[in-house]
Amino acid sequence: MTEPILKLRRVGKTHGRGAQRVDALVDIDLDVAAGEFVAITGRSGSGKTTLLNIAGALDEPTTGNVWVEGNDLGDLSNNELARIRRVSVGYVFQQFNLLPALTAAENVALPLELDGMEVKEARAYANLSLEEVGLGGMGDRYPDQLSGGEQQRVAIARGLVGPRTLLLADEPTGALDETTGESILKLLRDRCELGASALMVTHEPAFAAWADRVVRLRDGQIEEISVRSTVPSTTADIYS
Amino acid sequence: MYMGIKEGLLALLADGPRHGYQLKLDLEAATGDAVTINVGQVYTTLHRLERDGLVEDGGNDTEGRAVYRITKHGVATVREWVSKPEDLAAAGRDEISIKVLLALFSPGLDPNQVIETQRRATMGLLQDFTQLRARDNDADLAWQLHLDRLMYSAEAELKWLDRVEERLKSAKPSAPAGKTRAVRPAGERVI
Numbered sequence: 001m002t003e004p005i006l007k008l009r010r011v012g013k014t015h016g017r018g019a020q021r022v023d024a025l026v027d028i029d030l031d032v033a034a035g036e037f038v039a040i041t042g043r044s045g046s047g048k049t050t051l052l053n054i055a056g057a058l059d060e061p062t063t064g065n066v067w068v069e070g071n072d073l074g075d076l077s078n079n080e081l082a083r084i085r086r087v088s089v090g091y092v093f094q095q096f097n098l099l100p101a102l103t104a105a106e107n108v109a110l111p112l113e114l115d116g117m118e119v120k121e122a123r124a125y126a127n128l129s130l131e132e133v134g135l136g137g138m139g140d141r142y143p144d145q146l147s148g149g150e151q152q153r154v155a156i157a158r159g160l161v162g163p164r165t166l167l168l169a170d171e172p173t174g175a176l177d178e179t180t181g182e183s184i185l186k187l188l189r190d191r192c193e194l195g196a197s198a199l200m201v202t203h204e205p206a207f208a209a210w211a212d213r214v215v216r217l218r219d220g221q222i223e224e225i226s227v228r229s230t231v232p233s234t235t236a237d238i239y240s
Numbered sequence: 241m242y243m244g245i246k247e248g249l250l251a252l253l254a255d256g257p258r259h260g261y262q263l264k265l266d267l268e269a270a271t272g273d274a275v276t277i278n279v280g281q282v283y284t285t286l287h288r289l290e291r292d293g294l295v296e297d298g299g300n301d302t303e304g305r306a307v308y309r310i311t312k313h314g315v316a317t318v319r320e321w322v323s324k325p326e327d328l329a330a331a332g333r334d335e336i337s338i339k340v341l342l343a344l345f346s347p348g349l350d351p352n353q354v355i356e357t358q359r360r361a362t363m364g365l366l367q368d369f370t371q372l373r374a375r376d377n378d379a380d381l382a383w384q385l386h387l388d389r390l391m392y393s394a395e396a397e398l399k400w401l402d403r404v405e406e407r408l409k410s411a412k413p414s415a416p417a418g419k420t421r422a423v424r425p426a427g428e429r430v431i
Binding site: 043186189204205206208209210211214225226227228229 | 359360363364366367368369370371374391394395398399402406
């Protein structure tokens, strides 16, 4: 069996000490294979975002190990971690954090340029990514010339720009209407079908249903809810 | 048996006379296959509608099949059916609701187990619907609307199950209002 893109073993996270001690995550084991789309659901405060941050090397676990593309994050230097964050992992978070002085295309190209990619090549990737989120031709606009939903889509395009292997999304469809939200989920699916892996946090069952596997966090622990079956071919399959 | 077959047939006949087999096919197509019936059911229903004066004999088609035509009374009936809101209170009496609610008050039954089992099943179904809708994006409108309906229902059910679980965590169930809870020796299990 090939090595999963993301592997968590006995990952725990504790906040505070003594009487204030809170076990946000307890002994989490989770694999996300290449091409797999996994959704994490659970109530607010269940540790979903903490788990995502740990998977993306934005936060360290108190116990346990995390591997991204076979690299144990605990063994990596800060520079190596920074490179994984810039190159391998795509982040789509609730906050847009767009730089107001840069155009949409410049914002999207930024992570690639920071990593040393030629400006021209980075812009080409940026335009491709903007097209994927339905903002083709709007690359020259500044964030304040875009609606909230469009800004969110620029942030998504930036998170997904370039050939990333692990996509992490935290309620990625927050400010979007239902149809646009679905197009973003479809985009994540398409990327997975091309070989990337995605881990998405959402409290919306309808969004989680786009994933191959739905897991649920409860009391810091993970439980598998549902694995996607092959597409039912006829309606009879549904009603049977 | 689907509750709206009678009305479904009348609605189709309001659009023009048809024979029984055509009605079966049209009803299935119009509802995105939400309704599946056999021809026998169609004819039984047509005979009942004829008896009640809602449809009448429309002669035979070129292949000799009996054609039915809607009457004025039938048109009025279908209009009334369409214009009347459905009683949504029935949704609270479905089997899942009853199962969860009864588990709350039955020693030995674990409502969390009921919730968990149902959540898995419903999430699996919602994943199926989601795949189907993504795949059948260009399919006919009836089928798409029907899928939307199924997806919203599954979503509502999952949200309700989450809600129940959340409430159970913070509250101890009390005996049903107006009833006295059966007193059982501690530890006795019913199931």
